[in-house]
Amino acid sequence: MFKIGEFSKLTQVSVRMLRYYDEVGLLKPAEVDKWTGHRMYSALQIPVLEKIVYLRDSGFNVSEIALALEMDNHGLAGQLDKKRQEIEQAIKDEQEKLRKIDIAKKGMLSDKKEIHYHISMKSIPSYSVLSLRKVVPTYYSEGDLWKELADFANKHKIDIESRTFSIFHDTEYREEDVDIELCALVKKLQKNMGEFTFRMTEPVPIMACTMVTGSFSNISGAYKAFAEWLHENEQYRIAGATRQIVHRGPWNESDPDKYLVELQIPLELE
Numbered sequence: 001m002f003k004i005g006e007f008s009k010l011t012q013v014s015v016r017m018l019r020y021y022d023e024v025g026l027l028k029p030a031e032v033d034k035w036t037g038h039r040m041y042s043a044l045q046i047p048v049l050e051k052i053v054y055l056r057d058s059g060f061n062v063s064e065i066a067l068a069l070e071m072d073n074h075g076l077a078g079q080l081d082k083k084r085q086e087i088e089q090a091i092k093d094e095q096e097k098l099r100k101i102d103i104a105k106k107g108m109l110s111d112k113k114e115i116h117y118h119i120s121m122k123s124i125p126s127y128s129v130l131s132l133r134k135v136v137p138t139y140y141s142e143g144d145l146w147k148e149l150a151d152f153a154n155k156h157k158i159d160i161e162s163r164t165f166s167i168f169h170d171t172e173y174r175e176e177d178v179d180i181e182l183c184a185l186v187k188k189l190q191k192n193m194g195e196f197t198f199r200m201t202e203p204v205p206i207m208a209c210t211m212v213t214g215s216f217s218n219i220s221g222a223y224k225a226f227a228e229w230l231h232e233n234e235q236y237r238i239a240g241a242t243r244q245i246v247h248r249g250p251w252n253e254s255d256p257d258k259y260l261v262e263l264q265i266p267l268e269l270e
Contacts, residue, residue: 117225
């Protein structure tokens with residue numbers, strides 16, 4: 001048996017932590033001297049203490065450690081894998097926060113002149129399209145959808161035109177579960193195949209449009225310009241799903257400053 005100080009030195013775990021593990025029930029002393037009240041530890045407890053330290057350093061809290069100590073190796077491996085996934089997601093979340101900090105600095109502190117967006121009006125005819133519509137995790141998932149549509153067209157030898165656009169069917173901005181429809185123009189309609197459908201898009205008599213040059217982060221500024229334009233032109237109101245045409249993007253332009261996106265918002269007279 002070892003006194004708590006001796007056990008601390010041999011295991012390289014502080015007396016403070018040993019007392020804490022005793023208080024929370026993770027590692028009770030092997031014995032407590034009934035005369036002095038001194039905690040006494042056994043060498044047989046070292047493997048348990050090592051597990052506690054490993055789990056603590058892996059981000060497990062007290063209740064999770066207590067649960068893990070009751071598991072066999074298979075169950076413990078599963079808990080470690082689960083914790084790894086949680087930490088990886090937390091890292092992604094923190095990286096996203098860092099990205100938003102950079103955007104905030106550019107937006108609030110930058111001396112760059114504000115981009116001016118020209119709003120124009122035009123009518124949009126109906127198009128014959130191959131369509132793929134899905135609810136996806138975020139707006140960033142749109143690229144995966146385009147790959148899915150392109151792979152489908154190649155597999156079934158469907159002749160699609162270079163003209164494509166996206167339709168955002170949600171009536172509000174969503175942080176998750178985004179309803180996106182991809183449309184690629186085709187010369188003739190065919191039989192629908194599962195999630196992939198052939199249809200005629202709705203014509204839009206009045207479409208407000210603006211071009212966005214540069215990083216996709218500039219798109220938010222374009223929507224702000226739409227809001228200001230609609231404020232000044234109160235005779236119009238939004239009348240349907242917005243569309244987006246990426247003329248230059250990651251697949252055909254390596255420099256984000258040269259991206260070119262056309263935003264379209266259908267309108268009607270009040």
